Amino acid sequence: MLVFIFPPDGTQHIVLTPNLAAQCGYSMESDPWGNTRIYSSLLGCYVDNQVSHGIWKLTFYTPEPVSMVLREAEQVGYAAMATSTRLVMRSPYNTAETTSEEVDGVSMEVFRVSAYYKAPHGLGVENLAAACPTGGVLFINNVISWHVPRRMTPLVDGSFEIREMHMGINGRRLDRSQMAARGYTLSATDFHIIIEIPVGSPDGHYKSHAPDYQYHISYIVEPMLEVLWRTTVAHDDTRYKVLFPITTPLIPQALHVQEKLPxxxxxxxxxxxxxxxxxxxxxxxxxxxxxxxxxxxxxxxxxxxxxxxxxxxxxxxxxxxxxxxxxxxxxxxxxxxxxxxxxxxxxxxxxxxxFPLTTTKCYPNGTMTATAVKVDSVTDIIPSRLTLKDQSCKPAFSGDRIAYFLFNVASCGTTRTFFDHYMLYENEIALPYNKGASPVGPQQTISCYYVVNETQIVGFGANPRLYEPTAEIGSGQLMVQMRLAQDSSYTLFYQAEDYPVVKYLRQSLYFEVELVESTDPNLELILESCWATLDEDRTSLPSWDIIVDSCENPDDSYVTIFHPVVSDARVLVPSHIKRFSMKMFTFTKDKEVLKDEVKYELCLVIAVFFVFLVQRGTDSINQRQISSGPIVLTSGQTSE
Structure with a gap:
């Protein structure tokens, strides 16, 4: 369990470690049922007290004197604080400046120190001592007997009398009736103050143990003793309180099976x-x-x-x-x-x-299938986002935990390596990543081997033709349209009334060119060229090439990106559609932006027209020019 301290000013929270707790006057205990007790001294660290910082030197007695300034003492784990009426010192157990002593047969950890401080009347010196028992416990006839020295010589000297003596449990004082009801006794002899507690009392608890697979129990309880001594000569009072957790030795028990688990x-x-x-x-x-x-x-x-x-x-x-x-x-x-x-x-x-799952299958016709599964060590992967090396090759279908790929060995970035008697085709399944960067997440390599030293003899026969088949020559028109999509999903498009469309510099533009009113799967739409102009005249200057010979313009720093097209409810024939995107740009002349075509009151704008040359994938080439309509570039900055 983590315990945090919030100082009164509320500016921070501090994690209470065991060392800090001992230094600052805090402690914490928990029982097996999750009940937690946290003790805090009213003169502890981070308590809102009026503290005087007049302490300038401390001398510890081990018994040899060891002197430190306040900061040195705090650095090694001690705490010292002075108020107008109190002087407090704290020390963890087993430090270099504490000593172990026997007092009337009881082991004690003793701490002696002299504190030098500045007082209103001048320099003051206070001698302080603390003694905490570390032993003195006897276990007799199922009774815990805790002995504390009656004469605590590190604390009191000379003749004295005990004015008060109280017992408690878990930091709470008990009266005589409560002690009698629980069977507790508090007594004093010439040498000791004795507390007796029956093993099994309701204020403690049992804990089970199994050393060497043998059942044992121990009993744990935390009694408290409070004593007030008064010297008979000077009538000085010394008040003493100690909380002492006690755990009995292991008690062997017969094992009685009460419940049999499934x-x-x-x-x-x-x-x-x-x-x-x-x-x-x-x-x-x-x-x-x-x-x-x-x-x-x-x-x-x-x-x-x-x-x-x-x-x-x-x-x-x-x-x-x-x-x-x-x-x-x-x-x-x-x-x-x-x-x-x-x-x-x-x-x-x-x-x-x-389980015998075949993740990769190789077919004689050069087709590969591969299955990628989402494993327990990478639960954040979404299978539908996986691709092959060519990131346009996505799963043929996918689910929450699986992605299935179907592709030809001559596609999707598949590599081929020749060996003496076989060819190796390899690809890789991974999450998409930018070119030149390292793949993100795990990669699954898929491979197919094909034997190349075997010859297959295939027989066939053919009858001579009397004439060669010919196709009837005809003519017609194919309708092509280009639209500007609102985003990369290509589901919503700008309509005629939306033009001119306003875009910011370097904002992405998503274009779709479609062969309409045709369902012939043998036709494919090919974008041969694309260029941008400042007005509707396709031959006007300046102009800038976007697509050259069906490829990205290599001279463009913002490379055009082609997007794959897959079948869905709207797209029946993917080969009839081409999609690409590019970044919005400006025309410049002599290193200055041209801005005299379109002017707006608040923004610098330029109208840019995109013109495309469309080529049919047949033996004869039919070219058409189409335009997306004007797009207005705005810098997003208000002009004077």
């Missing part, structure tokens, strides 16, 4: 997990969890069956509540039996098995 067994075959649960002494009074889901008889997919003594279920390794551990494929199911009221784990099973 047990879980499991196995696997090539396709499924098999889990069986045998009830314990409480029957089926528990919650069964498959992964993070509670098991119910209605989960028919898991073939759940039960009777008066057992229940069983069968899970396929691809079930949603299983976990993939490795690609090849190792799967795991986590099964828990929980207490119905407090979710204590009564039994658990972590069943891992290898």
């Amino acid at each position: 047990t879980i067994t499991g196995s696997c075959d090539q396709n499924q997990f098999y889990i069986s649960v045998k009830y314990g002494s409480q029957g089926n009074n528990f919650k069964a969890m498959v992964g993070h889901q509670q098991l119910t008889p209605e989960m028919a997919d898991y073939q759940f069956q039960e009777n008066s003594t057992h229940f069983s279920l069968i899970l396929p390794y691809t079930a949603k509540d299983t976990t993939f551990e490795v690609y090849s494929l190792r799967a795991r199911v986590d099964f828990f039996l929980l207490h119905t009221s407090n979710d204590w784990v009564l039994a658990d099973l972590f069943l891992s098995c290898n």
